[in-house]
Amino acid sequence: MDAFQELKKRLTFAPILQAPNWEHPFELMCDVSNSALGAVLGQRVDKQLHVIAYASWTMDPTQINYTTTKKELLAIMFALDKFRAYLLGSKIIVFSDHTALKYLLKYQHKKGAENAMVDHLSRLEREVNPMPIRDEFPDEQIL
Template sequence: MPAFIEAPILIDPDCDMPFELMCDASDFAIGAVLRQRQEKHFRPIHYASKAMTEAESNYTTTEKEMLVVVYAFEKFRSYLIMNKSIVYTKYFALKYLFAKKDSKARLLHRVLLLQEFTFKVIDTKGAENLAADPLSRLENPHQNVLDPKEINESFPLETLNIV
């Protein structure tokens, strides 16, 4: 109980400070953390994650990483629309994607969705993106976990006699 009293798990946002997004995508899920710096420490404001659809799980790595950035900006729109923000991702190609004009239509569409926001992208190592990483590590939701297995319906009589 003292840990809950001493330091807040989530903080209230300060609209005078820049917001930071930590984003990560795995093969089957995406995750994002909205945070701010408070007294030289990063403090989370909000967490978000979701499983990808079966179609989204077939996207390329670039498309998945762009998907999580768009998801985060849509999810936290009310915080980010009028404020400067920084996006941290371990996928460095996103940094250059916003200047590229000859990308796939799906990527260009997502770039257009983000043009109303003021932000910069900073690439980080996976070890520095610890907050968002677990949020994107869900198990495969499209895999049948109830694989049909053979059921042995013949019980030896000696096990029944023990009871």
């Protein structure tokens, strides 16, 4: 009962959510139950996890019948879609309690819906090298 009271206290007092720091990698924690899935987006600063957002979703009757592995993949796909605006171009660390997933994440050519998970996971972090803004343009000399 003490653990429940502590959890209740931590979820109801500030700071509950924090703004992202674009200098740190994002951590995505996903989990499923028999009928729902959830995700937490956070960042670790000085070894302390700072939560940025929570998300959950109730599965439809078809998804409830998925295997556990497929449900865990569904949770990761849901979280990647939900937090896409935060994650594009950033380093992401995905946590799941389903160890079988690490053996499934190999690149293969697949068609249609089978390719959705690989598509989500294949988005690579890219270095951003902004072009310098010049005050003068060559066309100005023509005018």
